[in-house]
Amino acid sequence: MKHKKIIFISIILIILLALLSGCVQKSTYMIPMRDGIKLATDVYLPSKNPEAHGAILLRTPYNKDLLFLAGRNWARSGWPIIIQDMRGRFNSEGEDVVYQNDHTDGPDTLEWIVNQTWSNGKVATFGGSALGICQYYMAGANPPELACQYIQVATPNLHKHAIYQGGQFRYNLVYRWLENQGSLNVLPELYENENYTLEVWTNVSLEDNWQDINVPAVHIGGWYDCFCQGTVDGFMGYQYLGGEGARGKSKLIMGPWTHGGAGKVKQGELIYPNNSVNNFSSGLFFDMINEFTMGQQGNFDEWPPVYYYVMGDVNDTNAPGNEWRSGEDWPPAHIDTNWYLHENGLLSRTYPSEYESMNYNYDPTNPVPTKGGQNLNLPPGPHDQSSVEDRDDVLVFTSDVLTEPYEATGPIKARLYVSSDCPDTDFTVKLTDVYPDGRSMLITDGILRMRNRNGSDHWEFMEADEIYEIEVDLWSTSYIWNTGHRIRIAVSSSNYPRFLNNPNTDNPIAKNTTYNIAQNTIYLDSEHPSSIIVPEIDEKLINSKNKIINYDDDSNILKDILNSRLRKFLENLIKSHTNQILDPFFSYESEI
Numbered sequence: 001m002k003h004k005k006i007i008f009i010s011i012i013l014i015i016l017l018a019l020l021s022g023c024v025q026k027s028t029y030m031i032p033m034r035d036g037i038k039l040a041t042d043v044y045l046p047s048k049n050p051e052a053h054g055a056i057l058l059r060t061p062y063n064k065d066l067l068f069l070a071g072r073n074w075a076r077s078g079w080p081i082i083i084q085d086m087r088g089r090f091n092s093e094g095e096d097v098v099y100q101n102d103h104t105d106g107p108d109t110l111e112w113i114v115n116q117t118w119s120n121g122k123v124a125t126f127g128g129s130a131l132g133i134c135q136y137y138m139a140g141a142n143p144p145e146l147a148c149q150y151i152q153v154a155t156p157n158l159h160k161h162a163i164y165q166g167g168q169f170r171y172n173l174v175y176r177w178l179e180n181q182g183s184l185n186v187l188p189e190l191y192e193n194e195n196y197t198l199e200v201w202t203n204v205s206l207e208d209n210w211q212d213i214n215v216p217a218v219h220i221g222g223w224y225d226c227f228c229q230g231t232v233d234g235f236m237g238y239q240y241l242g243g244e245g246a247r248g249k250s251k252l253i254m255g256p257w258t259h260g261g262a263g264k265v266k267q268g269e270l271i272y273p274n275n276s277v278n279n280f281s282s283g284l285f286f287d288m289i290n291e292f293t294m295g296q297q298g299n300f301d302e303w304p305p306v307y308y309y310v311m312g313d314v315n316d317t318n319a320p321g322n323e324w325r326s327g328e329d330w331p332p333a334h335i336d337t338n339w340y341l342h343e344n345g346l347l348s349r350t351y352p353s354e355y356e357s358m359n360y361n362y363d364p365t366n367p368v369p370t371k372g373g374q375n376l377n378l379p380p381g382p383h384d385q386s387s388v389e390d391r392d393d394v395l396v397f398t399s400d401v402l403t404e405p406y407e408a409t410g411p412i413k414a415r416l417y418v419s420s421d422c423p424d425t426d427f428t429v430k431l432t433d434v435y436p437d438g439r440s441m442l443i444t445d446g447i448l449r450m451r452n453r454n455g456s457d458h459w460e461f462m463e464a465d466e467i468y469e470i471e472v473d474l475w476s477t478s479y480i481w482n483t484g485h486r487i488r489i490a491v492s493s494s495n496y497p498r499f500l501n502n503p504n505t506d507n508p509i510a511k512n513t514t515y516n517i518a519q520n521t522i523y524l525d526s527e528h529p530s531s532i533i534v535p536e537i538d539e540k541l542i543n544s545k546n547k548i549i550n551y552d553d554d555s556n557i558l559k560d561i562l563n564s565r566l567r568k569f570l571e572n573l574i575k576s577h578t579n580q581i582l583d584p585f586f587s588y589e590s591e592i
Contacts, residue, residue: 033105054123096183099158107145122292125149150289192508195456228475231254268442275322321405362519402483412474416471428472
């Protein structure tokens, strides 16, 4: 009954907002870029003779016409909305070269916008996934017209997070996305430039010019999102390395979400509580654009810099976790703790003894199949790994049953000592929560292509049977294992088709025609203490440094009414109960 009443009120308010806001005027322009190419651009204005106002820009490769609801509804609330087909996409001219021109096309579009009579000279940008990625590269050009950004599920470094994670090609994400876009023509160039060089990748990376970022931004991502670490790195780049206009002015929101899953409680094979849904970030968005495009001092600075969802046991309502926390920094204060691999399959904080090494044969024609994870175009999220943990080419290490809850929040790394009888191979590591019923639910994972173990900018091949110390990056997470659960890691050499199956040769990807079966070895002795390093959280640090917050729909609505923040109240209600009217974030999975 409560939710029916809220929905009824929402519908009445939507109608009221439409009546009070007048008609929306839509015009389409072909905006010239600096090289003469023209980009198709829809402009939605709140009335026939609008006053100069801050504007909101969305740039998309997915067809601007699909975002007409967002354009019309935002324009009704008073904002000029500009939605543009990116270069070479749909009605825009030029060749689609997948983000390579965003560092110029974005600023050229901003310059056109601020020269219109309805613009006050300040523009905010909005969007997620591809619409967020292009925002990063626009900001790297430091355009003076850019006022602030709302960036969802994106990466500031295509090579590192999207294409060659850990040096290995993200096969399914890249190939299927390009195929769906009709852009497979760029694959040969990607294959030819496996290593990271600024000469080739500078236009799609901010690693070399964080200091040129001079705007505040909201960065929103998910622990199971395909760009999880990209979102975290984007926030940290703006917040700690950016120019004067950016440093200390960004916000980070990380939920338990897959790509496009912020409006859902079901992630992968698990169902999280209702509090996991993103029902508060639109308030932060409007606080930001009102302040930075309209000069209206609001509450943006009062929002803590970091909001993150601590995941936990979804079966036990009394289990710790499954709550939002806020903090001043990322990552929160923690203790890097080693959990060591032991020869009997034990994962323990006890330092290892003189154990024998463990080996397995990795056959690239029979790779370990992908089961969930930070995927796109594959089933994403937390999936049970039991069916792939009993393979001969997977080494499993499990802790004793926990007698008290254990939390890890921050970056996860695995330090392994390895060897192989091939010149190149991969090592993969998965971190899971073993429930009392035996399910091994994926939390996060990573991969390292051995030729890139000392950097993504060059290759170093392996010598047979030489022992190498390596670090596998499992990105970041926030998780509490409940009492009665166990911590597990699984080590192997493939995760296909999420990653290309390494043929164990020294050939480039595009020139390989053969394969080897590799015998790969993990060392566990006291001189080679292989381990996973987790950011252990002390409960005292939580209580003193991080605020636990409970977001309840009714209390938020009441708060907004009492504060007379009618516009935000309307926007939040509309967003919560119509899903796609205000925020195209919720439609990204279907678009891609």
